[in-house]
Amino acid sequence: MENVLSIFFCLSLFYVVITSRVKGYVTVLRVQGVLLSVIIVIPFISHFSIFGVILPVTLLVVKVFLIPRYINKVVLDLDIKRMIEPTIQQFTFLLLVIISMVVIFVASNILSQNTTLNVIPFASGFSAIVIGIYIIMFRKKLIVHVAGFLILENGIFLFGTAVASELPMMIELGTLLDVFVVVFLMGIVLNNISSTLKGFDVTALGRLKD
Amino acid sequence: MVEFSIFILLPLLTSLFCYAVKNLRAQYIVSLGVGTLHLVLAFSVFLGYYHTNLPLFFSVDSLSKYFLLILSNVYFWVVLVSFSYLKRPVSSRAEEGKKYYFLLLNFYLTANSAAMLSDHFGMYWVAAEATTLSVAPLIYYYRNEEALEAMWKYLFLVSVGIAFAFIGILFLTLSAKGSVLEGRQVFFWEFIRNAKALNPIWLKASFIFIFVGLSTKIGIAPMHSGDIDATSNAPSPIAALMSGSLRLTALMGVLRIFQIIRPTSSYEFAKIILIIGGLLSLFVAFVFMFKVNNYKRMLAYSSVEHLGLITLGIGVGGLAFVGAMYHAVYNSITKVILFLTAGNIHSRYKTREVSKVTSVLNFLPKTGWLFLLAFLAISGIPPFGLFFSEIKIFEGILFSDKPVVLFVAMFFLLFIFINMGKIIFSMLFKKGENDTAEAGVEKFEFIHLAVILLMILLTAIAVLSPEILYQNIINITKDFGMKI
Numbered sequence: 001m002e003n004v005l006s007i008f009f010c011l012s013l014f015y016v017v018i019t020s021r022v023k024g025y026v027t028v029l030r031v032q033g034v035l036l037s038v039i040i041v042i043p044f045i046s047h048f049s050i051f052g053v054i055l056p057v058t059l060l061v062v063k064v065f066l067i068p069r070y071i072n073k074v075v076l077d078l079d080i081k082r083m084i085e086p087t088i089q090q091f092t093f094l095l096l097v098i099i100s101m102v103v104i105f106v107a108s109n110i111l112s113q114n115t116t117l118n119v120i121p122f123a124s125g126f127s128a129i130v131i132g133i134y135i136i137m138f139r140k141k142l143i144v145h146v147a148g149f150l151i152l153e154n155g156i157f158l159f160g161t162a163v164a165s166e167l168p169m170m171i172e173l174g175t176l177l178d179v180f181v182v183v184f185l186m187g188i189v190l191n192n193i194s195s196t197l198k199g200f201d202v203t204a205l206g207r208l209k210d
Numbered sequence: 211m212v213e214f215s216i217f218i219l220l221p222l223l224t225s226l227f228c229y230a231v232k233n234l235r236a237q238y239i240v241s242l243g244v245g246t247l248h249l250v251l252a253f254s255v256f257l258g259y260y261h262t263n264l265p266l267f268f269s270v271d272s273l274s275k276y277f278l279l280i281l282s283n284v285y286f287w288v289v290l291v292s293f294s295y296l297k298r299p300v301s302s303r304a305e306e307g308k309k310y311y312f313l314l315l316n317f318y319l320t321a322n323s324a325a326m327l328s329d330h331f332g333m334y335w336v337a338a339e340a341t342t343l344s345v346a347p348l349i350y351y352y353r354n355e356e357a358l359e360a361m362w363k364y365l366f367l368v369s370v371g372i373a374f375a376f377i378g379i380l381f382l383t384l385s386a387k388g389s390v391l392e393g394r395q396v397f398f399w400e401f402i403r404n405a406k407a408l409n410p411i412w413l414k415a416s417f418i419f420i421f422v423g424l425s426t427k428i429g430i431a432p433m434h435s436g437d438i439d440a441t442s443n444a445p446s447p448i449a450a451l452m453s454g455s456l457r458l459t460a461l462m463g464v465l466r467i468f469q470i471i472r473p474t475s476s477y478e479f480a481k482i483i484l485i486i487g488g489l490l491s492l493f494v495a496f497v498f499m500f501k502v503n504n505y506k507r508m509l510a511y512s513s514v515e516h517l518g519l520i521t522l523g524i525g526v527g528g529l530a531f532v533g534a535m536y537h538a539v540y541n542s543i544t545k546v547i548l549f550l551t552a553g554n555i556h557s558r559y560k561t562r563e564v565s566k567v568t569s570v571l572n573f574l575p576k577t578g579w580l581f582l583l584a585f586l587a588i589s590g591i592p593p594f595g596l597f598f599s600e601i602k603i604f605e606g607i608l609f610s611d612k613p614v615v616l617f618v619a620m621f622f623l624l625f626i627f628i629n630m631g632k633i634i635f636s637m638l639f640k641k642g643e644n645d646t647a648e649a650g651v652e653k654f655e656f657i658h659l660a661v662i663l664l665m666i667l668l669t670a671i672a673v674l675s676p677e678i679l680y681q682n683i684i685n686i687t688k689d690f691g692m693k694i
Binding site for chain 2: 111136142152159160178182185186189192
């Protein structure tokens with residue numbers, strides 16, 4: 001089941017690569033949030049515990065409702081154009097992503113021969129990390145960079161479930177809170193950037209250099 | 211639990227107090243009280259007068275009590291001068307920044323203390339990320355375009371960096387597969403004790419990710435850019451706080467993974483990575499000192515240089531490691547002095563451009579002389595502490611198996627010293643075209659007193675070389691399993 005959901009997670013990554021609209025990114029963040037919540041709730045189906053519910057529910061609230069709504073609000077408030085403005089062609093980007101994913105999946109399979117790990121969630125998570133970085137590198141809009149950062153964070157989360165590292169509840173919730181506050185702060189900064197620097201993309205940031 | 215309350219809960223409650231009470235003076239008095247209490251307790255713990263009993267995920271060892279004391283000391287002085295700094299006239303937009311100043315400062319203390327005292331990688335990560343969240347809005351204090359850009363870059367780069375460090379932590383758990391640590395929590399002490407059982411490939415990957423990720427926060431090249439922008443655009447007390455303590459909080463994470471890797475076969479690999487990181491930082495500082503035209507950026511590059519030197523010392527090990535530990539405390543105090551005096555210069559000249567700052571000794575004689583002394587201190591001139599710590603680092607490198615590193619490092623340091631000297635002497639002595647105005651008598655301010663006291667502290671530690679400090683550093687070295 002975890003493998004199937006991880007494959008859906010990978011498909012969401014492909015969608016994010018080919019979409020040219022900011023709204024597409026927000027949708028993908030919601031979908032990934034749902035997938036991650038389901039993935040972490042699976043082990044608790046057989047033995048129910050209240051603690052097993054707190055984390056998935058918090059994850060769902062933060063990643064599916066709060067953060068995407070907040071990003072949508074920022075996009076609407078600042079009247080950001082809905083196109084993502086790539087710096088490389090979509091086809092080149094897709095090719096780069098496919099090559100990276102193939103390398104990651106093959107490498108993960110080789111690594112799994114020495115260490116017991118769940119290859120598909122592991123490789124899917126790592127792919128999301130790499131694609132998140134690509135998005136930050138190859139997109140101009142700062143709000144899309146935030147989405148790239150969140151995809152990277154989602155990748156880390158999936159990656160964490162693949163290596164079966166269970167952090168204590170308090171720390172898991174702490175990491176979620178940190179990510180939420182980071183995004184919240186980024187939204188505030190974007191608001192200020194739009195009013196002070198009159199722009200929403202990286203070209204507005206060029207004052208600080210030696 | 212008393213120590214947990216004072217180190218972590220009390221600053222958090224003070225944050226809430228600062229949110230509720232809008233009076234700046236009241237915020238200052240309470241924050242200073244908490245800072246003083248924090249310092250007294252951190253000092254008592256360091257001296258061994260107080261034995262801690264912290265809850266799960268927190269504990270104290272030689273390294274954490276040493277770094278906690280450095281943090282507490284820097285924080286105390288920064289809070290002490292903050293009120294007189296906040297009284298300086300700023301733009302109407304920047305007035306708004308004052309409202310959250312002490313709130314964020316207290317939150318910074320909570321997060322930083324938690325990071326220093328944590329003995330679990332997960333807890334350390336949460337706290338380290340929280341330090342970023344507390345300091346990022348403080349960078350935007352002046353509410354101008356540069357500060358905004360610096361805040362964005364810092365927040366974004368460090369958040370991505372910290373995310374990388376988290377991947378490193380996951381790799382660390384992966385390295386425990388098949389060993390006695392499988393399925394166990396990532397407590398530092400448990401991993402250090404059973405380090406030999408860890409899978410070397412995943413352990414190396416873990417080290418790389420944690421080191422590269424946290425480098426964004428430490429300011430190690432090539433991940434230093436966000437940190438440089440932030441330090442150079444933040445208000446001076448915050449820049450002092452970042453250079454004096456925040457970088458060490460991030461270094462703590464690198465030291466922990468280094469401590470884990472030390473008894474394993476991957477130790478040599480980690481040493482080489484740290485040496486490369488250190489040398490690269492010295493190289494970056496060397497290159498940019500040739501063309502830097504902003505004196506606060508110059509100080510930020512100086513931080514890159516000194517953290518690079520500390521990393522180099524840690525990587526070489528032995529006596530260089532001892533020198534690096536001494537260097538941490540001396541560098542933190544000197545950076546506070548440098549940034550506070552640079553803040554005075556900025557207040558008078560309203561610019562950070564070197565070419566527009568002339569005759570500082572004429573217009574601001576007190577600040578000018580202190581700035582000059584601080585420059586001598588940071589350059590490692592005796593009797594200031596950095597001289598002694600650098601000698602130890604150099605001696606350690608010379609008698610290590612990589613003596614050539616010393617010549618490369620000294621070449622970079624020599625040119626950094628020359629270029630920094632040129633800039634500072636031009637600011638202090640060069641006469642500008644419009645300098646016909648009469649030399650003003652500089653009022654003796656509270657910041658001057660704090661800087662003089664810090665200067666005395668810096669010299670006293672170096673000259674007296676307290677046995678307790680030496681013993682603690684030796685204990686850290688032993689904890690790392692190094693021979694001197």
